[in-house]
Ligand code: SF4
């Protein structure tokens with residue numbers, strides 16, 4: 001399986017200190033995605049312009065770069081018509097061209113995760129699988145989950161929920177908490193923002209609630225220009241009223257920290273003019289009140 005990052009000492013992806021593995025590949029394509037490098041399931045290159053020393057090694061390696069080399073600033077344009085063969089990254093001496101996605105076997109991943117077991121034990125933390133959509137890689141993750149479970153290590157999964165129900169079912173025996181994203185209820189808005197309808201997501205949520213409700217944490221990204229208004233947040237509250245025994249819901253205010261990734265990957269960034277949203281802003285406070293008014297346990 002391809003992993004973009006193993007983040008240690010995370011305090012925001014479940015309870016306690018957690019080590020988070022970010023898997024590559026997702027079934028959604030959210031316009032605001034904070035981890036756009038995890039959407040594509042294949043290895044790919046990312047270009048850090050500021051690290052380029054204009055040595056031209058990549059230009060000699062790749063015909064496509066040769067044709068598009070920008071002689072004005074002496075840096076390559078690697079994103080035009082790139083075939084993703086990764087050869088340029090192999091010759092780049094400065095790290096300006098970086099390969100995103102490292103292949104891990106189940107054993108490699110287990111070894112990387114078990115290293116932090118002391119921190120899990122001390123803090124009540126554990127491992128969180130994130131992405132991308134980790135539930136797309138259940139066949140490779142199950143052996144890791146089995147071994148972590150044998151060691152009594154807590155396992156959480158961050159999921160957007162847009163996978164077959166079977167992918168949930170198969171991991172149920174191992175998962176401590178599901179951090180389940182609900183972005184909006186309106187299906188057309190969901191398609192506009194995330195590139196796909198939300199029917200399967202809401203059906204999976206319902207099934208998951210009926211099998212392991214106490215392990216469900218609902219995460220609601222609050223995105224300006226998408227769902228950050230009372231109508232959409234109230235729709236979510238009304239939906240969640242039918243699921244009173246979820247562990248809790250929490251708002252995830254938009255942050256702009258991924259904007260450099262969009263630039264490095266030459267991706268269109270619909271949110272380049274937006275700043276970080278304050279978790280203590282009046283807007284978020286109003287949304288919290290709205291949830292409380294519907295008796296939804298909000299963190
Ligand atoms: S990944 Fe391959 S095709 Fe793409 S820019 Fe690099 S060498 Fe050229």
Ligand code: SF4
Nearest residue numbers: 052053055056058092
């Ligand atoms: S090989 Fe790397 S450092 Fe050299 S020109 Fe290409 S991107 Fe820049």
